[in-house]
Amino acid sequence: MDKVSMxxxxxxxxAGSVLAAGRKGAAQAAQRPGDFAARLKGxxxxxxxxxxxxxxxxxxxxxxxPAVSLEETMVSxxxxxxxxQFVVQVRNRMVSAYHDIMNMQV
Numbered sequence: 001m002d003k004v005s006m007x008x009x010x011x012x013x014x015a016g017s018v019l020a021a022g023r024k025g026a027a028q029a030a031q032r033p034g035d036f037a038a039r040l041k042g043x044x045x046x047x048x049x050x051x052x053x054x055x056x057x058x059x060x061x062x063x064x065x066p067a068v069s070l071e072e073t074m075v076s077x078x079x080x081x082x083x084x085q086f087v088v089q090v091r092n093r094m095v096s097a098y099h100d101i102m103n104m105q106v
Contacts, residue, residue, distance in 0.1 A: 040049075047083045056079040 054076040060068040 037050065040090075047080070047087050050076075050080040050083050 054073075057068055057073045057076045061073045062069065
């Protein structure tokens with residue numbers, strides 16, 4: 001993985017942490033009401049693609065493909081693991097917010 005790809009990954013992770021913290025994006029979500037569902041669906045698709053790519057690279061490395069390096073495989077596996085953890089945390093926060101709203105006194 002080259003330096004440019006690593007910097008792009010770091011930028012994505014920082015943007016994800018900012019969105020998870022709720023510091024940015026609330027105003028943007030208010031401007032486009034139906035956009036959240038589309039973004040969530042797109043994020044889940046990207047996580048799935050990342051998982052599939054990591055599994056394919058691991059399989060190719062296991063069968064001894066000389067074009068696939070251990071470093072590339074491990075970075076891909078770690079990237080897919082982090083993206084899955086991020087999606088799980090977003091889901092947990094959404095479920096917590098749902099429970100808080102349902103437990104409000106009217």
